[in-house]
Amino acid sequence: MRAAGARVSLRPVRGRAQGRSGGLPRGRWRPLGVLVRAAGRGDAVSRHELLSLRGRSVAWVFPLALLIGIAAVDVSTPTFQIISWTVLVPGIAAAICGVRGTAVLAVLSAVVYVLADNYWQHHARTSLSGLVLVCLGGLIAVAAAVVRVGGERRMVHMRDIAETTRRTVLRPLPQGFGGLEHAAVYLSADTQARVGGDFYDVQPGPHGTRVLLGDVQGKGLGAVETAAALLGTFREAAYHEPDLAAVAARLETRMLRHRAHTAALGRSDGDRFATAVLTGFSPELPDAVDVVVFGHEPPLAVGPRGVRRLPAVGGLPLGMGDLLPGPSVAVHRLALARDETLLLVTDGVTEARDAAGRFYRPADDVARAVAADPRNAEPRRLVALVRDGTLRHCRGRLADDTTVFAVRRPDG
Template identity: 70%
Template sequence: MLDRLPRAGHEDALRRHQLLRVRGRSVAWVAPFLLLLCITFVDFNTTGEFRIISWIVLVPGIAAAICGVWGTAVFAVLAVVTYVVADQAWPHQYQTGLPDFILVAVGGILAVLACSVRVRGERRMLHMRDVAETTRRTVLRPLPADWGGLEHAAVYLPSDVEARVGGDFYDIQPGPHGTRVLIGDVQGKGLGAVEAAAALLGTFREAAYHEADLATVADRLETRMLRHRGHTTALGREDGDRFATAALIGFPEDDEGAVDVVLFGHDPPLVAGPAGVRQLPPGDGLPLGLGELAGDGPPPVRRVPLATGETLLLTTDGVTEARDGDGEFYPLAADLARAVAAEPRVTEPRRLVAFVRDRTLRHCAGRLADDTTVFAVRRRAPEARLCSRSGYGADVSDRRGLGRER
């Protein structure tokens, strides 16, 4: 699987707990225990004028940061007991006495309370992660390898490191009229954008399977966006003017040397192959939800050649709008052309999305201004399809397919 960007928040907690385990057993207790031994040892091996036993209040504080509630409570009790034993072992004139005892006791109680709050917060964040993961799988469902006779790979990078899903969407839908591909980007961010993306994907999955004409699929998508906007407006929400750019691709079964393309205000896909890199003709269609402004229906379906071995590269504007420190946009087409000329195997879907992902992140120093999706698809070789076909997308043996990457 493709490496993912480091995330903050709940995954920091998960990573910390994973690092504090050896062979499946927690070693979080080692640090506070060693600190307790060190403080006691130093206290016993210094003069009476240099007593540091009261520093033992740090032990439950350290435990609160890395141990569980019960572990912290054990160290709080152990710190009090150790303090009493160590202090009583000194002559009366060198004992620190009741004030430091109160300090150690109160410090232990506060550490236990702080640990309880920390653990409760981590559990809440883990629950939120599970909810976000379920949402992600609903909107961006995992795709089997070679789904619909296509080799595919994809990577999704949210601009918000706390989020797991945004307004970008993509899917592959095989059916009796060929395999259809959709990629798009809903205007705006937040749950409203996710809701609109889910609505469009639901319509695409049904229409792309049942409708023989790709133009009808395009019309259904436009209608669905308008209905969704009407629904949100009726609810009094402020996102009633939301729209989405999208690219709808059809792989017709009657012409394996071409693809059908409908562009709804989306950047035209790039084609990468042995002959180099070229861009498909730009479309003149408006984004989904704004088609009524044109007044002449959905944008036209254009059939363009796609030779065997050529890969379609579809991206959202998180790639093309990535800026470096000087404000320069990432030159995707030129950069990819140089890479293909130097190494033709870059055109393989897996290598292609990995290359674009890495180069985009390098160009903007990891600071993405928008959600970013990189999606690459190409037809499988005819002999490979014959070997694997026992129904649509039957070859799912490679469960590491990047179509499941986000």
């Protein structure tokens, strides 16, 4: 979930609805439909935030209101005896309240049942079995709340671990890092893991600032491990190597070494590869950039004059350089005006499909947006535009991890 000049991360938070509802303060309440979807996903964090007011839980209001309503209807309607429905109250509390709240509501349900059966007598008294049913339902609800709360705590702990892993692989980038204005969006196809094989980074050094964006083939922890290995090599090589081709060669060597290591361990992902785009910004080249493409979608240049695809011929993905007899690295020096932004995306964007199976074309949306307002070429606006367009096109059903990265010189 998971949100962009300086670099701003625009990771979305799943299960949250934006705007106002019912005239209450923004962010305090959410529509009931969003609550139902969050509860159905088992998203404990979203559900807790939806059921809070000014930082305090109000989940107990709903089962308590139900209990009061049952008692009121039972007392005011002599011909309609529904006091036994109080067994529903602790069951609902077990789904949205804590253990203590569920226990309190279970006791209240039993007390209301006894009062209605013995002191508010306008019906024939119910049998002892009704009270036993309410008490037994309360005990079962408390036990269910214990299990649910324990599971939610474990889930939140795992989410914290995944978030730590993500921040280790995709480290936060300071504002203006490397003397560039940049923004990034990362969307994980796995809403629980929140981390995958997409990677990006910016590394300034004495030879200019280098930018890397890529996508490791496959999913899971193996893809994350490979991305971490490539980023570690990039951060060192991009700083020390004066030639961008040498940085690219170091990345290829690291990928081959990593594959050999995983193969020696007997793992099934020993043939993993990665597509990537490596870019070099140099103070000596204020109107150009050096680009190396490893089997990836070429970057787009977005500016007030429109959108153009940089003519960078894609080479083989990282890990496949040994298939060619000679050097597989080709550095392309391409014109990039000072007011143009470099837009890089992974295949989660370009392979997003709509209901008819059509692929998403981000260049078309970006061109229309920039024509309407040239400020949309700013990195922050640009990544938000592509993110929203991707989610709208695929109706929120991401088939792959999705990364959008935009970067430009600050005086653009």
